[in-house]
Amino acid sequence: MMTYAVECKNISKHFGKTTALSHINLNMEKDKIYGLLGRNGAGKSTLLNIVTAQTFPDDGEVKIFGESPYENGRALRNICIVKENGMFLKDVSVTGALDIASSFYNNWDKKLAERLLIEFQLDKRKTYRNLSLGMKSQLGIIVGLASRAPITIFDEPYIGLDAAGRQLFYDVLIEDYMENPRTIILSTHLIDEVSNLLEDVIILNKGEVMLEGNSEDIKNKAFYIRGTKDRVEKHISGKKVLSKEEFGNTMAVAIFDSISDNEIRAMELDDLAISSIPLQQLFIFLTGGKMIKRGDINE
Ligand SMILES: Nc1ncnc2c1ncn2[C@@H]1O[C@H](COP(=O)(O)OP(=O)(O)OP(=O)(O)O)[C@@H](O)[C@H]1O
Missing domain, CATH: 3.40.50.300 (P-loop containing nucleotide triphosphate hydrolases)
Structure with a gap:
């Protein structure tokens, strides 16, 4: 042991x-x-x-x-x-x-x-x-x-x-x-x-x-996704969303979830911009007032 x-x-x-x-x-x-x-x-x-x-x-x-x-x-x-x-x-x-x-x-x-x-x-x-x-x-x-x-x-x-x-x-x-x-x-x-x-x-x-958990694994689950609203919504369905902002027809979301390479390719084909969330910003999303319990995050 x-x-x-x-x-x-x-x-x-x-x-x-x-x-x-x-x-x-x-x-x-x-x-x-x-x-x-x-x-x-x-x-x-x-x-x-x-x-x-x-x-x-x-x-x-x-x-x-x-x-x-x-x-x-x-x-x-x-x-x-x-x-x-x-x-x-x-x-x-x-x-x-x-x-x-x-x-x-x-x-x-x-x-x-x-x-x-x-x-x-x-x-x-x-x-x-x-x-x-x-x-x-x-x-x-x-x-x-x-x-x-x-x-x-x-x-x-x-x-x-x-x-x-x-x-x-x-x-x-x-x-x-x-x-x-x-x-x-x-x-x-x-x-x-x-x-x-x-x-x-x-x-x-x-x-x-x-x-x-491992900090790389955590960073690899934290993404900003940005694009036209309907396309963003299509791709984030079922994913854990930390924040969502809309500007006219554009939507920017922060998600904390596993995304496969295939899902990333599909998002890119739909012209969505994907970028990683720095650990400090992820920390602010997770601890910034909203009560998110451990069970909501760790599958
Ligand atoms: N000796 C003490 N007597 C009474 N309450 C205490 C004592 N030590 C800590 N607490 C309380 O326990 C909680 C946790 O405090 P702790 O100092 O562990 O937090 P922390 O995460 O180290 O905070 P910080 O980042 O501000 O240093 C707080 O609500 C604090 O007021």
């Missing part, structure tokens, strides 16, 4: 009357990059806090490489979570923070940490309290990447980081992942920026898994 890097079985979590997570079932494989996506309040951080044993679920079970992470130091050394703040004590210096991290993670890569300090131009002597928002993000990213932890989680890691800093993060992440594969979970709102990095996507919506 396959041992997953992360297994979530029927996890639910409530805060008072708020349901943060409801019956979450997920398996994440070893050595894969996952995107954990969801609107504000969807439950992403709560799920990641449960996976890293920082919060207890009300119900359900988490396993990290087959073991419960709760009060299990050995399992926790396999996980590095980088969050937007609160990573280190205020008086610790950048050097001190890296020393602490290096003693915790078995696969710590000192050279990578030093290279990133130079590339980010982060002053090693500064204490955590004196770092700017972006510098705190830089330190978190250095720790996350240099930890080489078998499960590395980035929960919105780049608050305050400029576009060049984020690009550096993505570039080093993919470069180092190719040489040292591990399970990486990226939770972010900047979907366009990371969509090419993600092998699998998990979309949480209102505490439930709305969609999960």
Whole structure:
């Protein structure tokens, strides 16, 4: 039987009357990059806090490489979570923070940490309290990447980081992942920026898994189709339509469904324009207010 890097079985979590997570079932494989996506309040951080044993679920079970992470130091050394703040004590210096991290993670890569300090131009002597928002993000990213932890989680890691800093993060992440594969979970709102990095996507919506799967497979089901109204309607009959707009005799629809090569050829013969929907736009269609349940999407 396959041992997953992360297994979530029927996890639910409530805060008072708020349901943060409801019956979450997920398996994440070893050595894969996952995107954990969801609107504000969807439950992403709560799920990641449960996976890293920082919060207890009300119900359900988490396993990290087959073991419960709760009060299990050995399992926790396999996980590095980088969050937007609160990573280190205020008086610790950048050097001190890296020393602490290096003693915790078995696969710590000192050279990578030093290279990133130079590339980010982060002053090693500064204490955590004196770092700017972006510098705190830089330190978190250095720790996350240099930890080489078998499960590395980035929960919105780049608050305050400029576009060049984020690009550096993505570039080093993919470069180092190719040489040292591990399970990486990226939770972010900047979907366009990371969509090419993600092998699998998990979309949480209102505490439930709305969609999960291979990102290429998902992108291959998401199309805009545009043409004369009657022809568009003929070809989309029976397909799952995410949005529909009409301009006079023209209709533009966004669909999320399997389309065969034959169907594409038939649409082209009818002069319909077909283009793919970027992941970020698909995310907006799926989570943009309308309640679409998992069962409506995953056949
Ligand atoms: N400690 C807490 N006490 C009370 N409610 C909480 C607590 N933590 C989370 N919640 C609630 O649980 C829900 C999920 O929150 P969570 O932080 O997991 O969402 P998120 O997807 O990470 O959101 P964001 O993208 O805004 O960070 C929200 O309704 C939130 O208000």
